[in-house]
Amino acid sequence: MIQTDGLTKRFAPPKRGLPEVVAVNNVSFEARPGEVFGLLGENGAGKTTTLRLLSTILAPTAGTARILGYDIVKEPEQVRRLIGVVATDTGLYDRLTPRETLRYFGELNDVDRATIERRSNELFAKLQMEEYADRRAGQLSKGTKQKVHVARAMISDPPVLLLDEPTAGLDVTSARAVDNFIIEAKGLGKTILFSSHIMSEVEKVCDRVAIIQHGALIVEGTLEELKGHKADAKFEDVFVRLLGEGQR
Amino acid sequence: MRERLTGLNWRHVSIVARKEFTDTLRDRRTWLAMVVLPLVIVPVLLLVAPSAIQSQIAKVEESVAAVAVVGGEDAQRFLGFLSQVEGVSIVQSVSPEADLTARKIQAVLELPAGFDADIAAEKAVVVEIAYDAADQKSASAQGRLLGVISAYSAVVAEARLTSRGVDPELLRPIAATSRNVAPPAKMGGVFLSMIMPMMIALWAVTGGMYAAIDATAGEKERGTMEVLLAAPPSRGSIAVGKFIVVTATSLFSAVISVVAMIAAFAIKPEALAFGAPAGSVAVALPIGRLALIAVASIGVAAIFAAIQLAVALFARGFREAQAYLAPLSIIVVLPGIATQFMPAADAANWTFAVPLLNAIFVYKELLEGIVNWTHIGTVLVSSLVFAYLCLQVTVALFRREQVVFRT
Numbered sequence: 001m002i003q004t005d006g007l008t009k010r011f012a013p014p015k016r017g018l019p020e021v022v023a024v025n026n027v028s029f030e031a032r033p034g035e036v037f038g039l040l041g042e043n044g045a046g047k048t049t050t051l052r053l054l055s056t057i058l059a060p061t062a063g064t065a066r067i068l069g070y071d072i073v074k075e076p077e078q079v080r081r082l083i084g085v086v087a088t089d090t091g092l093y094d095r096l097t098p099r100e101t102l103r104y105f106g107e108l109n110d111v112d113r114a115t116i117e118r119r120s121n122e123l124f125a126k127l128q129m130e131e132y133a134d135r136r137a138g139q140l141s142k143g144t145k146q147k148v149h150v151a152r153a154m155i156s157d158p159p160v161l162l163l164d165e166p167t168a169g170l171d172v173t174s175a176r177a178v179d180n181f182i183i184e185a186k187g188l189g190k191t192i193l194f195s196s197h198i199m200s201e202v203e204k205v206c207d208r209v210a211i212i213q214h215g216a217l218i219v220e221g222t223l224e225e226l227k228g229h230k231a232d233a234k235f236e237d238v239f240v241r242l243l244g245e246g247q248r
Numbered sequence: 249m250r251e252r253l254t255g256l257n258w259r260h261v262s263i264v265a266r267k268e269f270t271d272t273l274r275d276r277r278t279w280l281a282m283v284v285l286p287l288v289i290v291p292v293l294l295l296v297a298p299s300a301i302q303s304q305i306a307k308v309e310e311s312v313a314a315v316a317v318v319g320g321e322d323a324q325r326f327l328g329f330l331s332q333v334e335g336v337s338i339v340q341s342v343s344p345e346a347d348l349t350a351r352k353i354q355a356v357l358e359l360p361a362g363f364d365a366d367i368a369a370e371k372a373v374v375v376e377i378a379y380d381a382a383d384q385k386s387a388s389a390q391g392r393l394l395g396v397i398s399a400y401s402a403v404v405a406e407a408r409l410t411s412r413g414v415d416p417e418l419l420r421p422i423a424a425t426s427r428n429v430a431p432p433a434k435m436g437g438v439f440l441s442m443i444m445p446m447m448i449a450l451w452a453v454t455g456g457m458y459a460a461i462d463a464t465a466g467e468k469e470r471g472t473m474e475v476l477l478a479a480p481p482s483r484g485s486i487a488v489g490k491f492i493v494v495t496a497t498s499l500f501s502a503v504i505s506v507v508a509m510i511a512a513f514a515i516k517p518e519a520l521a522f523g524a525p526a527g528s529v530a531v532a533l534p535i536g537r538l539a540l541i542a543v544a545s546i547g548v549a550a551i552f553a554a555i556q557l558a559v560a561l562f563a564r565g566f567r568e569a570q571a572y573l574a575p576l577s578i579i580v581v582l583p584g585i586a587t588q589f590m591p592a593a594d595a596a597n598w599t600f601a602v603p604l605l606n607a608i609f610v611y612k613e614l615l616e617g618i619v620n621w622t623h624i625g626t627v628l629v630s631s632l633v634f635a636y637l638c639l640q641v642t643v644a645l646f647r648r649e650q651v652v653f654r655t
Contacts, residue, residue, distance in 0.1 A: 057649075108263055110259075
């Protein structure tokens, strides 16, 4: 369960004399276990900042959030034990193999060696990347690297997943493998926060969504609700219309 | 949410350190900076460069200086003496000053009119040597001519005394001979103490630099920092894990440089001291004192590791970090240069409280054969306190969003 309560993040102005930047403005929503909650918005809308606030690497200026009841401001270390993060534009340690990367993050999450080994093999099999498990990450393709990110986020079997555009820049096959993985994780009862601006993907994996514009949440609901219960409506059109309404 | 170095999770520290060791030891740049460079540069700096200078000096000294004599018509006796001297050749020149400037000749010797007659009349005679101090060969020719004139003066003086029935030995009532009581090993220790401290400081910085950059600015540049900070360990545990690895890398590099230095001088001890007679200098450091040099270096390596981590963490990427850290390798040798000719006994008490400076004097003591446990302890304690403070800065920087996301 993720509950955000008036979550706000303001950054110092990039130059003196300019106003401060409000990246996230009083955002409140709730994502439940066994649900993929989509956080949608255009580039720069505040999706990544929201996810960074939830992963405790940024501190909110106002408001807070609770992850399985733990406060991100007061109990950041407990929060970090409950989350698996796939962030946009992240890299891997080029000189470590996927297996070593999973071992590193598994140990950092206090998972024992035997469990790490077992889960690593399961994850490599599920993501169809066994043959790359012992190659150095520097030699892997972008798609395989992204699969390593997903596997790394899952190595501690966290109840909450924060996924920031996990399929960005991937080919169709790799993107599909990642999407299927997310759907499977949902089935295991995990709470999944999923940010994206690819609407076809959103339709495929998300149960409920919130649309963020200029840092503020403009609408929240199930895909059905947002489509106005018209089964044949394209969600991309709905998204563009809602953004247009938000502008006014 | 304040995270300090207290309350560290040592399990996390060791996990981070183990990963950083693996990562850094697989990086060719670390090996280059940590092992290859000291193994190559130290012997070159200590053996090849001085022997090149020595052979250059020898070349100048072996060359024959062409000297033009002006007004030598009345100085046949002196010219006869001069022509016997090895390494000086009298040449004819129409415009001696121009030839000297053009480096065709190395000196011009101007003799006054009636030179031989004035000497015979026991008058004081002044000669002038024109030379080009900007030209090594000319400067060497000037030295040789001064020697010739001094020798000729002695011959003339002896002849004058003999003609008066006075024994010339009367002018030399005391003859002195010197005997060096310092054994070759002690001589070697003193000469080593002039070079080794700055070499250790230099390699302690250079050896750990890549590891420090890779563990901080490198994480930012690769985009691995964000997921690392989203993992459970506190930023203090992460910083200390990285600090341990950078300190070890720096220390290893400093030790390699000491080994390279000792090996170089063991092969050619004369290279330690310019012009020292063969056999008068030797390198003989007992293993115990070598180990103490390594122990004292732990503090130095820890200080540089902490400083480099803090500076490199602030940088946006690898190149920016390199630009910030490059001046450090020049700055660290300055205390070594400033104290190069200062024996440890001359060090004021307060210097033993100053990090790096105190290590330099402890190195000097150890190389001179003195083991002062108070000084060694002071070096370790003060360095580790200083490194701890620098680490606090690094942890504080790790907590600053403006620094961690400064990409």
